[in-house]
Amino acid sequence: MKKVNTQKNLNRHKRILEDKRYLKCLSDIEELEKNRIFCKHNLSHFINVARIATIIWQEEGGRNSLKRDIIYAAGLLHDIGRAEEYTKGTPHEEAGAIIAGEILQSSGYEDKEIEMITRAISAHRIKDDNDIDYLGQIISKADKLSRECFACSASDMCKWSKEKKNKSLEY
Numbered sequence: 001m002k003k004v005n006t007q008k009n010l011n012r013h014k015r016i017l018e019d020k021r022y023l024k025c026l027s028d029i030e031e032l033e034k035n036r037i038f039c040k041h042n043l044s045h046f047i048n049v050a051r052i053a054t055i056i057w058q059e060e061g062g063r064n065s066l067k068r069d070i071i072y073a074a075g076l077l078h079d080i081g082r083a084e085e086y087t088k089g090t091p092h093e094e095a096g097a098i099i100a101g102e103i104l105q106s107s108g109y110e111d112k113e114i115e116m117i118t119r120a121i122s123a124h125r126i127k128d129d130n131d132i133d134y135l136g137q138i139i140s141k142a143d144k145l146s147r148e149c150f151a152c153s154a155s156d157m158c159k160w161s162k163e164k165k166n167k168s169l170e171y
């Protein structure tokens with residue numbers, strides 16, 4: 001019997017990790033944040049956001065308009081514009097959406113999916129959920145939940161309010 005590949009079309013995010021531009025952005029951010037005492041915007045953060053957003057999506061019923069590798073793409077790319085924010089002052093969600101569009105195209109995502117992912121990246125700092133579509137909402141939630149405020153030595157100096165900080169490990 002022919003084996004059915006249930007993972008088909010779920011693994012395009014792996015191509016993002018091999019993309020030259022992606023790797024260059026990661027190393028630029030690492031260099032620019034080398035003296036940063038607060039949360040870094042590194043690959044671990046990106047993967048944490050991708051995984052937490054996926055858990056939230058599954059907990060909320062796993063709506064069909066999304067696929068795992070779409071959520072992973074949004075997680076892996078949501079802060080990719082950080083280096084441009086540090087060097088040129090462009091808000092990272094704006095710079096990130098442009099860079100992400102190029103990387104997604106060469107990673108095999110379809111135009112409609114690219115539009116959805118870049119829209120989520122552009123919106124990931126908007127506070128009101130009503131102004132963001134679903135992918136943006138779960139990425140934004142996961143972004144906040146991913147931070148380990150409860151174990152952070154720079155917590156007292158962080159600009160996040162007491163209420164916003166994660167007091168314990170939820171995900």
Ligand SMILES: [Fe+2]
Pocket residue numbers: 078079092124125
């Ligand atoms: Fe961000």
Ligand SMILES: [Fe+2]
Pocket residue numbers: 045049078079143
């Ligand atoms: Fe983030």
